[in-house]
Amino acid sequence: MVEPKEPAPRDTRHGLAVPKVLLWIVGIMVSLVLIAFIASFFIDEPLRRTTEKKMNQSLKGYKVRLPRLHFSLIGLSVTLKGLTITQEAHPEPPVAEFPYLRASVQWREVLSGRLVGDMRVDGPKIHVDLQQLKSEAASKVPMKQKGWQQAFEAIYPLKINLLKITDGSLTYIDEDPKRPLKLTHLNLSANNIRNIHLPDKVYPSDFQMETDIFGTGHGRVEGRADFLAEPTPAVKAVIELAKVPIAYFAQLAARSNVRIEGGVLSASGDVEFGRKVQTARLKNLNINGVRLDYIHTPETARAEARRAEKVKRAAKEVSNKPNLVLTIEHFILTDANVGFINDYGGKKVRLFLSDANLYLDNFSNQFSKGPAKARLSGRFMGSGVTEATATFRPEDKGPDLDLYLKIDNTQLVSLNGLLRSYGNFDVTAGTFSLVTELHVKNNRVNGYIKPFFKDMKVYDRRQDKNKGFFHRVYEMLVGGIAKLLENRPRDQVATKADISGPVQNPRTSTWQVVVELIRNAFIKAILPTFERDVTALGKRK
Template sequence: MVEPSEPALRGTDRGVRVPKVLLWIVGIVVSLVLIVFIASFFIDEPLRRTTERRMNQSLKGYKVRLPKLHFSLIGLSITLKGLTISQEAHPQPPVAEFPYLRASVQWREILSGKLVGDMRVDGPKVHVNLLQLKAEAASKVPMKQKGWQQAFEAIYPLKINLLKITDGSLTYIDQDPKRPLKLSGLSLTANNIRNIHLPDKVYPSDFRLETDIFGSGHGTVEGRANFLAEPTPAVKAAIELAKVPIAYFAPMAARSNVRIEGGVLSASGNVEYGRKVQTVRLKKLSIHGVKLDYIHTVQTARAEARRAEKVKEAAKEVSNKPDLILTIEHFSLTESNVGFINTYGGRKVRLFLSDANLYLDNFSNQFSKGPAKARLSGRFMGSGATQATATFRPEDKGPDLDLYLKIDNTQLVSLNDLLRSYGNFDVTAGTFSLVTELHVKNNRVDGYIKPFFKDMKVYDRRQDKNKGFFHRVYEMLVGGVAKLLENKPRDQVATKADISGPLKNPKTSTWQVVVELIKNAFIKAILPTFERNVDALGKRK
């Protein structure tokens, strides 16, 4: 047996010797990495000041504060912490806060030959109040000229291709700080922003936005976009809203004389917005359990008239506009209470429909979509069973509609506020019913309104004993007239008012026509019946 030589034994004991050149190379690389890592901290402060200055130079009307920035030469990334943006007119609170923002090279796109970046934003907060909103509206510099894009580009030299936002929030405070409009838990992912991957359609970038709305509501927007479209980005997406509490809009609605209590909103549909097309198609829009009142006062009458004129002009502007399509396939208002409040002779009068259910199908601003149909049910003044149907056809030659309304057995005592204000009397018993049919076409209205008063009792000796003598006489006269006019077999007071003739304003919208006809028919055809009958009885005496 041959014994191994001594050099061979030494090689076996010590293993393979690493070349000194390789050790030097590894050492140099590690040293360079350490130097780069340490050097990156020395350039953080100069870069922070430069970034903050460039952002402030770009913005108009707003100011940026950037307390901390870190640049990593190894990953070519930049991290911003504590970035805030404030409006110069109203600096508190800041309109935006970014606790953590990181931008870096999107390495996988280098394989496509593109040098772009991605950005991650954690916990951003956007906060706007009414004062800040008014200051922005009063500014002479348009929002698109405020320098937002340039300020954004000052953060990172590469074009951002992937954007991720997590746990964001958006808060708007109108007049009541205790009732903010807040989107929370907001997340957004938008990819292919720079159109790296050539699109086969006009919307190359996919995105998804999800958020909680006012605490209990939820919303998602998911689709595709062209973030580079000019003059503004274009988007095509599906929208889902669920259980959004609408009472949070009460402060804003109050400025339009609308009072809102309770209620939730849900909706689903599609939206497309671009330079040549603006389309909103809602498959369904539902409101449940809301109490809604329109309040009319003498003090706000002029403002109401101006708003109505603006609404009419806006409706005329969007009607049949070829590049603007607004469609609601199915709208529902369920288990709600809808009312109208007015002040007559110093008294507040509320007419309302409780347990209201309204269904509207095929509503659109485009005539080619065909007629819209509505069904309404509820209880007038809480007791009168109410049914109504309506058909609204395209308004190519002015308002065009058919309306049928029936109210059965409303307790008259629920109308006492109205009767006192208009007729200066009240009732102690009886029921009120109403049937009306209206047809509007070719700027002409034809139809009738027929009210019924059954078992009406106006004067009650015990209830009216504290009223003045002449007022008691007046109520006895009203009651006497009602007795004279009774339909004996049915014990009803009935009259019929024909409604026919040309529309006073052919340019009035269909909805305005409906409201005006019902108001005039009810107020001007029903209530004066009492006064005319009292006058007639007085003349006979």
């Protein structure tokens, strides 16, 4: 008796039987996936050790630690967790930490016949301090021979065509660990790194980057690039910075004798860096509320001279350099306090301009761009109303400058520090004003400087009662001379000193100032009176 065959499974929705062959195929595929999934875990540890070893063999001066790695046969991907890179000379803290890094085949490009990879990095932390930088600078091994590219290739064999970084951070610590320079929430995306698409374009790859800067600031860079260009990648991008606190640069600025307090920076512009063209254009650069001092001491005089010479050489190199265009279209400095501190022999004198506002337009290294124009206003020593204008061009046939400066009614008591240091006296009343005009062209300078001292009172018994007898006599003499030198109709001491000569050695003689002072005040005001009195005395005899 023949037993009846079991009916084939049917699809209840369509009333169709599912062939056994199809079931076998599905079962085999599921089994293969499970086997691959389980097998990948047995591959992980040997592959982790191999990857860590290859990376350490490639790097010079640095060491890698890779605690966890997972390889997936299904997606042909590799995931690294807890990767750290340390500098052998200064291992703490690590220079780089990668909590999560995943590299895989970029399957979209496989369909077009190209085998490349993509990489995703979450929460990376880059940390560099001054000691590590000094160690790197002292190393005899060039950066190109450190083995970074080989170590990177040890992670994943395919060329990376797409890179995404999320929530990264970059920290630099100079001398004060409490004031780090830190970029946080850094996000970066770069596509078509291998120039697969648009190979004929000058900049075939696109990229975007955003980050928070020093806590309150924000920055964005967006553009296109050729990452494979030789000898260095080519880039064309727009840049935006907002509310960046510049006091964080105080440690770096201190090395150049500059002290910075407060201040916020915002800027927008674009850059292009390629083989044939290098341009950097700042459309707007705004700095608000900064206090900035340049500090001069005898001990730093030589270093200052060396820096000045370097700046001079650098300016000369970029001035009108072909294929290099540097431009600041609009620079605005508002609500600033800018000063010069002369610190010597235990005496410290600060000259400053408060409530300073500077507007600079069309500043460039190219003579063909036309003249730059600047306007400055503020209060000299907190009281003297100051206004200045300047027009200048990059060097073509030598410096080219026109400068006008006027300072009105500076309270002389604010200059007592200067008077004590250089004249060994101080004042109790009076005002100081100044007018100057300078023109520099064809390697010559022409102009004048005209200072005014009005109602100057040097000696005051109540203020000077605690000073020594001889010092009080000295101040009385200085005050008496000042009164003698006053131009009686206007009750002020004034002079005009001409400045002229070649730029290399302009004739700004102190003796000329003294002679003009005597000529203006003594000869014109005092001498005629003296001669009249002598003549009258002779007639009486």
